[in-house]
Amino acid sequence: MTSYASPAVTDTVLNFIDGTYREGSEGKSFPNFNPATGEQIGLVQEASADDVADAVAAARNALNGRWGSMTTSERVKLITAVAAEIERRSDDFLAAEVADTGKPRAVAAHIDIPRGAANFRMFADVISTMPGESFITDTPDGGQANNYTVRKPKGVIAVICPWNFPLLLMTWKVGPALACGNTVVVKPSEETPRTAALLGEVMNAVGMPDGVYNVVHGFGPGSAGEFLTSNSDVDAITFTGETRTGEKIMQKAAVGVRDVSFELGGKNAGIVFADADLNKAVEGLSRAVFMNTGQVCLGTERVYVERPVYEEFVARMKEAAEGFKPGAIDDPAYLGPLISAEHRDKVLGYYRRAVEEGATVVTGGGTPELSGPEWAGFFVQPTVWTGLSHDSTVMREEIFGPCCGVIPFDEEDEVIALANDSPYGLCASIWSENMSRGHRVAAAMDVGVCWVNSWFLRDLRTAFGGSGHSGIGREGGVHSLEFYTELTNICVKL
Ligand SMILES: NC(=O)C1=CN([C@@H]2O[C@H](COP(=O)(O)OP(=O)(O)OC[C@H]3O[C@@H](n4cnc5c(N)ncnc54)[C@H](O)[C@@H]3O)[C@@H](O)[C@H]2O)C=CC1
Numbered sequence: 001m002t003s004y005a006s007p008a009v010t011d012t013v014l015n016f017i018d019g020t021y022r023e024g025s026e027g028k029s030f031p032n033f034n035p036a037t038g039e040q041i042g043l044v045q046e047a048s049a050d051d052v053a054d055a056v057a058a059a060r061n062a063l064n065g066r067w068g069s070m071t072t073s074e075r076v077k078l079i080t081a082v083a084a085e086i087e088r089r090s091d092d093f094l095a096a097e098v099a100d101t102g103k104p105r106a107v108a109a110h111i112d113i114p115r116g117a118a119n120f121r122m123f124a125d126v127i128s129t130m131p132g133e134s135f136i137t138d139t140p141d142g143g144q145a146n147n148y149t150v151r152k153p154k155g156v157i158a159v160i161c162p163w164n165f166p167l168l169l170m171t172w173k174v175g176p177a178l179a180c181g182n183t184v185v186v187k188p189s190e191e192t193p194r195t196a197a198l199l200g201e202v203m204n205a206v207g208m209p210d211g212v213y214n215v216v217h218g219f220g221p222g223s224a225g226e227f228l229t230s231n232s233d234v235d236a237i238t239f240t241g242e243t244r245t246g247e248k249i250m251q252k253a254a255v256g257v258r259d260v261s262f263e264l265g266g267k268n269a270g271i272v273f274a275d276a277d278l279n280k281a282v283e284g285l286s287r288a289v290f291m292n293t294g295q296v297c298l299g300t301e302r303v304y305v306e307r308p309v310y311e312e313f314v315a316r317m318k319e320a321a322e323g324f325k326p327g328a329i330d331d332p333a334y335l336g337p338l339i340s341a342e343h344r345d346k347v348l349g350y351y352r353r354a355v356e357e358g359a360t361v362v363t364g365g366g367t368p369e370l371s372g373p374e375w376a377g378f379f380v381q382p383t384v385w386t387g388l389s390h391d392s393t394v395m396r397e398e399i400f401g402p403c404c405g406v407i408p409f410d411e412e413d414e415v416i417a418l419a420n421d422s423p424y425g426l427c428a429s430i431w432s433e434n435m436s437r438g439h440r441v442a443a444a445m446d447v448g449v450c451w452v453n454s455w456f457l458r459d460l461r462t463a464f465g466g467s468g469h470s471g472i473g474r475e476g477g478v479h480s481l482e483f484y485t486e487l488t489n490i491c492v493k494l
């Protein structure tokens with residue numbers, strides 16, 4: 001069977017500051033593991049408080065230097081070159097991402113790496129074609145004024161990233177930040193430092209000015225994450241990760257009244273009506289539950305099924321779940337490991353809790369039987385439960401694992417109330433062949449993103465983000481510009 005560790009990724013991962021790879025100035029490092037094999041594959045150099053300060057200063061200098069005086073078209077040219085260089089080096093990015101996450105090569109090859117390039121290319125297009133705002137205003141003296149707005153970069157942006165789609169989620173922030181003329185200091189997850197570090201090579205290869213893109217490695221509290229969010233020369237913070245971490249970052253951002261953009265957790269509902277095409281619903285929802293081993297903020301952990309098709313749906317989800325298993329890494333049905341032993345223990349804690357809360361385990365519920373060193377990592381079984389109450393902990397808290405509870409319903413109003421009864425508001429999916437119902441129920445969902453007869457079908461121009469505990473603000477297309485730029489309105493008396 002395939003082993004993920006390759007000599008190319010058994011190395012030291014360095015910080016990238018002011019265009020140069022650097023060790024941490026305090027000589028500290030931490031191990032990096034392959035989650036599939038559980039083996040150590042490298043050492044990551046931890047940035048000290050001084051290193052983080054250097055990175056922020058480099059980002060500030062770049063704003064005040066060549067980068068800050070470039071025209072939009074000069075910036076767009078560089079950003080487009082970044083996209084092309086990621087594509088040219090896609091094998092390197094793929095190896096790094098798979099080594100860090102253990103995810104199926106097919107998933108990384110079709111989602112993570114192409115999105116890494118697309119996130120630069122799309123925002124280069126958006127900034128090139130963005131119209132300005134202008135009003136002719138009647139004035140009290142019977143004359144007129146012209147009001148128009150200019151967009152300016154916000155400044156130095158701190159980009160704090162999670163481990164589930166490392167390159168995708170980091171570039172989703174870095175792409176628009178650079179397109180708008182900002183500079184960035186990225187703090188990748190301590191679990192997945194490699195693709196952010198590798199992107200430094202790309203920046204140098206295309207001639208990006210030093211200091212525009214910086215990477216500091218480390219943890220959250222008392223480490224690079226906190227050093228970065230506490231740095232008063234950071235103008236704004238964009239973060240994807242857990243809701244409680246968002247709260248802590250927001251407290252830091254309050255000092256100096258700095259802006260935040262947050263994409264946080266979810267406890268997303270899938271709703272299957274009796275008139276759904278069950279083939280589509282089972283295919284879509286099994287991806288929504290099990291893809292990336294359930295480590296997707298958009299993933300579905302609550303499924304509500306109209307009673308006439310409930311038994312059949314549960315039987316078919318069981319079959320679908322059992323089709324996902326550790327196997328060939330190139331197989332899209334390969335169920336990779338969870339990111340870490342700590343996260344596996346958290347997920348298995350919920351598996352035990354489900355049983356304590358009265359669940360019937362339809363399939364899974366534990367760890368798979370795997371032997372051999374290539375499978376010594378953090379695998380769990382894909383799991384489907386029935387019999388859980390809507391109010392149970394397992395149906396209310398984000399698990400971030402390959403699991404879902406299925407609950408029957410009878411009425412449209414009832415299921416809308418159930419789906420909306422959550423502190424989270426990230427996304428939902430509705431499955432019905434009755435399109436007027438599809439539109440009606442989708443509009444009633446208290447979420448940032450709602451799919452009808454699909455899931456994770458993304459158009460990068462659309463607004464993306466969540467409400468309630470799922471986040472603050474929307475990114476995507478022109479919506480990203482609201483966070484990454486400041487507007488100055490200019491009023492000229494004519
Ligand atoms: N996209 C999402 O919604 C994600 C949700 N999660 C959920 O969060 C749980 C915990 O996973 P973690 O990786 O620990 O998520 P986390 O939210 O703690 O970490 C995400 C990033 O924030 C940084 N960070 C943590 N504390 C910080 C602080 N006080 N100041 C500045 N930066 C800080 C981390 O170093 C990492 O780069 C998971 O079990 C999962 O349930 C995890 C990853 C992504």
Ligand SMILES: O=C(O)/C=C/C=C(\O)C(=O)O
Pocket residue numbers: 164165169172240263295296297298458464
């Ligand atoms: O498509 C995107 O931009 C984002 C996808 C996934 C997440 O945001 C996540 O899992 O955190």
